[in-house]
Amino acid sequence: xxESKLKMPELIIEAGRTEKNYWHDxxxxxxxxxxxxxxxxxxxxxxxxxxxxxxxxxxxxxMIIFTIIFGRVAKLPTEGxxxxxxxxxxxxxxxxxxxxxxxxxxxxxIGNTNLxxxxxxxxxxxxxxxxxxSLVDFAISFGLMLIxxxxxxxxxxWQILLLPIFVFLAFLTSFGISLYxxxxxxxxxxxRYIIPFIVQFGLxxxxxxxxxxxxxxxxxxxxxxxxxxxVIDGFRWSILNEKEIFWPGFLVSLSVTFIFCFVGIWYFxxxxxxxxxxx
Amino acid sequence: xxxTFKNMPEPIIRVENLSKKFxxxxxxQERYKSLRDVITNRIKGLVKKGEKxxxxxxxxxxxxxxxxxxxxxxxxxxxxxxxGAGKSTMLKILSRITEPSSGRVTIKxxxxxxxxxxxxxxxxxxGRENIFLNGAILGMSRAEIRSKFDExxxxxxxxxxxxxxxxxxxxxxxxxxxxxxxxxxxxxxxIVDEVLSVGDAQFQKKCLGKMEDxxxxxxxxxxxxxxxxxxxxxLCDKSILLKKGKIIxxxxxxxxxxxxxxxxxxxxEGNKFLGGTSGQDFYFKEVYSINAEGxxxxxxxxxxxxxxxxxxxxNRTPYNLKIGITLQNIQGYYISTSIYELENKDFKSEDLVFxxxxxxxxxxxxxxxxxxxxxxxxxxxEIVENIxxxxxxxxxxxxxxxxxxNYGSIILKTNWTIESN
Numbered sequence: 201x202x203e204s205k206l207k208m209p210e211l212i213i214e215a216g217r218t219e220k221n222y223w224h225d226x227x228x229x230x231x232x233x234x235x236x237x238x239x240x241x242x243x244x245x246x247x248x249x250x251x252x253x254x255x256x257x258x259x260x261x262x263m264i265i266f267t268i269i270f271g272r273v274a275k276l277p278t279e280g281x282x283x284x285x286x287x288x289x290x291x292x293x294x295x296x297x298x299x300x301x302x303x304x305x306x307x308x309x310i311g312n313t314n315l316x317x318x319x320x321x322x323x324x325x326x327x328x329x330x331x332x333x334s335l336v337d338f339a340i341s342f343g344l345m346l347i348x349x350x351x352x353x354x355x356x357x358w359q360i361l362l363l364p365i366f367v368f369l370a371f372l373t374s375f376g377i378s379l380y381x382x383x384x385x386x387x388x389x390x391x392r393y394i395i396p397f398i399v400q401f402g403l404x405x406x407x408x409x410x411x412x413x414x415x416x417x418x419x420x421x422x423x424x425x426x427x428x429x430x431v432i433d434g435f436r437w438s439i440l441n442e443k444e445i446f447w448p449g450f451l452v453s454l455s456v457t458f459i460f461c462f463v464g465i466w467y468f469x470x471x472x473x474x475x476x477x478x479x
Numbered sequence: 480x481x482x483t484f485k486n487m488p489e490p491i492i493r494v495e496n497l498s499k500k501f502x503x504x505x506x507x508q509e510r511y512k513s514l515r516d517v518i519t520n521r522i523k524g525l526v527k528k529g530e531k532x533x534x535x536x537x538x539x540x541x542x543x544x545x546x547x548x549x550x551x552x553x554x555x556x557x558x559x560x561x562x563g564a565g566k567s568t569m570l571k572i573l574s575r576i577t578e579p580s581s582g583r584v585t586i587k588x589x590x591x592x593x594x595x596x597x598x599x600x601x602x603x604x605x606g607r608e609n610i611f612l613n614g615a616i617l618g619m620s621r622a623e624i625r626s627k628f629d630e631x632x633x634x635x636x637x638x639x640x641x642x643x644x645x646x647x648x649x650x651x652x653x654x655x656x657x658x659x660x661x662x663x664x665x666x667x668x669x670i671v672d673e674v675l676s677v678g679d680a681q682f683q684k685k686c687l688g689k690m691e692d693x694x695x696x697x698x699x700x701x702x703x704x705x706x707x708x709x710x711x712x713x714l715c716d717k718s719i720l721l722k723k724g725k726i727i728x729x730x731x732x733x734x735x736x737x738x739x740x741x742x743x744x745x746x747x748e749g750n751k752f753l754g755g756t757s758g759q760d761f762y763f764k765e766v767y768s769i770n771a772e773g774x775x776x777x778x779x780x781x782x783x784x785x786x787x788x789x790x791x792x793x794n795r796t797p798y799n800l801k802i803g804i805t806l807q808n809i810q811g812y813y814i815s816t817s818i819y820e821l822e823n824k825d826f827k828s829e830d831l832v833f834x835x836x837x838x839x840x841x842x843x844x845x846x847x848x849x850x851x852x853x854x855x856x857x858x859x860x861e862i863v864e865n866i867x868x869x870x871x872x873x874x875x876x877x878x879x880x881x882x883x884x885n886y887g888s889i890i891l892k893t894n895w896t897i898e899s900n
Contacts, residue, residue: 213575213584235615243603318598319616320575388514476576477501 222469226322237329241336255337256344259292266292266409279411282440283352286345290439291408291432293341294370298377298428299399300334305378306385306395309475316475323472324465327382331374338367345439359438366434369457373427376461379468386475407432412446424449427456489587490549491668491700492573497546497582499568499724500539542568544724546582552667555694555701557715557732559739564721566704567672573702574670588667588700591617598657602646606637606656609645613660627663634689635659662689669693672704690714712736712810712885733845733885736809750777752851752866755792759860761800761853764790764830768869771836780874781844781890786836787867791853793829797821800860803852804835806888808845811865814888843890844873 218225245252263285270276271284278284305327309316312326349356381398385391406428407415415423423429424446430453437445543565550556558566571577573584574592599616600609610631614624624631632638635655637648645653661669671690691714694701705711711718711732718735720728728738754763766789770776779785787804805816817835825831849867853860873879878886 211586211590213572213579213586214582215578215580218575218578231620232615235612239601239604239608239612242608243601246603315599315616317576318574319592384514388517390513390515394514473578476571 229321232321233325233329237332240329240333244333252340255340259296259341263289263292270409276410279436279440286348286354289345289348290436294431294435295408297334297338297370298374300337301331301374301378303395304330304334306381309382309386323475327378356439357441363438370431372461373431373457376464379464383468383471386478387471420449421452424452425456427453429453491552491587492550493585494546494548495583497543498580499543500580501542502539541724546726550700552700553698554717555715557711557718558704559718560721565724566721570670570672570704590668591664591666592670600645603644605644606641610660617664631659631663658686668700670702750867750869760794761860762792763851764792766851766867768867778870778872780872781876782839782874784836784839785869786834788834791831793831797826799855801854805850807848807850808888841889842871843888844871846870
C-alpha cells in the first residue's frame with residue numbers, strides 16, 4: 201500500500217491468502233499503526249477534561265488505600281528498606297498498565313467497527329495501538345513515582361536501569377492476554393461483562409498491595425502461574441533494591457507470559473478473518 | 480461520450496470463478512454468538528447425552544456465485560443490482576475486507592476503497608487532523624498528504640473550519656471533506672460505493688467531474704456502486720448487473736441499465752399504469768401507450784407515432800385543472816413536458832379520457848418512461864413517475880450504426896454545411 205507506484209504490485213486475493221502474507225502485511229501497514237496510536241492518544245487526552253490527571257489520580261488513590269489497609273491496618277511487611285507506599289506503587293505501575301490494556305484493547309475492535317468493515321489491514325494493529333495508549337498512561341504514572349522518591353528521600357540503586365526490560369515484559373503479558381480476550385470479545389459479545397471481573401479479581405490475586413514474599417514458599421511456585429506475579433516481582437526488584445529475585449517463580453511467570461503471547465496471537469489470527477463478518 | 484473497450488491483453492483486475500459462501504444458522508437469530516448461549520447449549524448437550532447433541536439447522540447461501548470478469552486500465556466500471564444482489568460482497572472482497580470462499584482475484588496496482596465516506600473519521604478530531612488520519616487509513620503516506628493538503632482543503636471548501644472538531648461540521652461539510660481526501664488519494668484503482676448520495680447538487684457535480692478526471696485524464700480505474708442510474712450512466716462506460724450473486728448482464732452501461740430497469744418495474748405492468756388509489760378529488764384511473772391505430776403497444780418503431788391514452792376520475796368540477804405529461808429517459812431524466820389546461824366545458828362526466836401523441840421520427844431508439852401529473856395553481860393532486868415503459872426500436876435511423884452509444888434522446892433533422900477554404 202505504501203510501495204512506490206512504479207512497482208505496480210500484483211495482489212492476489214484467494215481463500216487463505218492473507219494468512220500467508222500476515223507478517224509482511226503487518227510491516228507494510230506500520231504507518232497505519234503509528235497514526236492509529238496517535239489518534240487514540242490524542243482522543244484520549246482530548247475527551248476527558250482531566251485527561252492526563254486521571255492516569256495519576258487512579259494509581260495514587262489506590263496506592264494510598266492499599267498502603268493504609270495492608271501496611272498500617274494489616275501490618276504486612278514491606279520489601280527491603282523501601283517505604284510501604286513505594287512498594288505498593290512499584291506494583292501499581294505494571295498492574296494499572298495491564299488492567300488498562302486489557303479493558304482498552306478488548307473494546308478496541310468493537311469501537312473501530314467502521315474501520316474493520318470498510319478497509320483491509322492486519323487487525324492486530326487496533327488492539328496493539330490501544331495498548332500504546334496505556335503505555336503513555338504508564339509513562340505519566342511513572343512521573344509520579346519519581347515524585348514519591350523525592351517525598352520519601354528514597355534512592356533506587358543501579359537495578360532501576362534494568363527496568364525497561366520489565367516494562368517490555370509487562371507489555372508482552374498485556375499484549376498476549378489482551379489479544380486473546382479481544383478476539384473472544386468479538387466472538388462472544390457478552391464476554392465483555394467478564395472483563396471488569398478479571399481486572400478486579402486480578403488486582404487482589406496479584407501481589408499489588410502486598411509483597412509476594414509473604415506467600416508461603418511451598419505455594420510460591422504455584423502462585424507464579426499468574427504472569428503478573430513475575431512482572432511485579434521484576435518491577436519491585438529493580439525499583440526497591442531487592443537483593444535477589446525469586447528465580448523459579450519468575451521463570452514460571454515468564455513461561456506463562458510467552459505461552460499467553462503465543463496462544464493470543466494464534467487465536468487472534470484464527471478468528472481475525474471472520475471479524476468483518478461477525479462484528 | 481465515446482465508448483471504448485480497451486482490448487489490452489492484460490487486465491488490471493481479473494476475477495476468476497469467484498464465489499463467497501455464507502452460512503446462515505436458522506437456530507441462532509442473533510447476529511453474533513454469546514458465551515451464555517454456548518455454555519447453556521453445552522450443558523444441555525451433557526444432560527441429554529443419549530440424545531443427539533444440540534444441532535442447529537444451517538443453510539449455505541451464495542452471496543457470489545462463480546463470477547468472472549476483467550477490468551482494464553482506465554475502465555470505469557459500474558456495478559448495479561438490487562439490495563442483496565452481491566454488490567457489497569464483491570467490493571468487500573476486492574478491497575480485502577473479507578476473503579472469498581473460492582476463486583481468485585488478481586489486481587495489479589494500488590487499490591483504495593471508499594466503501595463509505597469518512598471511513599475512520601473521528602468526531603473529536605479537527606478537520607486538519609482527520610485529513611491526515613483518513614489519508615493514512617486510505618493508504619497515503621504523511622509526505623503525500625502534506626503535499627496535497629492545500630488542494631484537499633480547497634476542494635472540500637472547509638478552510639475556515641480546519642481547526643474545528645468534525646463533530647461540529649454539517650453533514651454536507653463532513654461528506655465534502657471525506658470525499659476530498661479520497662479524491663486526491665491517487666490510487667491505481669478506486670472503489671467507490673454510494674458516495675454521491677449525500678451533499679448538494681453542485682458538489683455532486685464537482686465530484687463527478689473529479690472522478691471523470693481521475694479516470695479519463697489520469698488513466699485510473701474506477702469501480703463504482705450506486706443506486707443512482709444517472710450517476711452510473713454519466714460516469715461509467717461499462718457496467719455489470721448482478722442478481723442473486725450472478726452476473727446477468729455485462730457490457731455498455733446504457734444497455735445494462737436498461738436491463739436493470741426492465742427487471743425492476745413490477746409495480747406497473749410494462750406499458751400500463753393502473754391508478755385509483757390516491758383518494759384525491761382527481762386521479763388517474765389508468766394510462767397506457769397505444770400506436771396510431773389505437774392498439775395497446777409497448778414497442779414502437781422510430782417512424783411510428785407514440786401515444787398515451789388515459790382515464791381521469793373527476794369527483795368534482797375542476798377549476799383550472801391541468802394535466803402534465805413528461806417524457807423521461809431510462810435514467811429518469813426529463814426530456815420534454817407537455818401541459819394541457821382543462822376548461823370547465825371539458826367536464827361533462829366523471830370520467831375524462833385524454834390522449835397525447837408524440838411525433839414520429841423524433842424520439843431516439845431507447846427505452847422511455849413517462850411522468851404524469853394532475854394539478855392546478857394551488858395544489859398537486861397526483862404525480863407519478865417512471866411509468867408506462869415504452870421502447871423505441873431503431874428502424875434504420877442515420878445513427879443506427881452507432882447503436883449502444885448514448886447519442887441522446889432526440890434525433891433532430893439537421894443541416895450540415897461543409898466547405899473547404
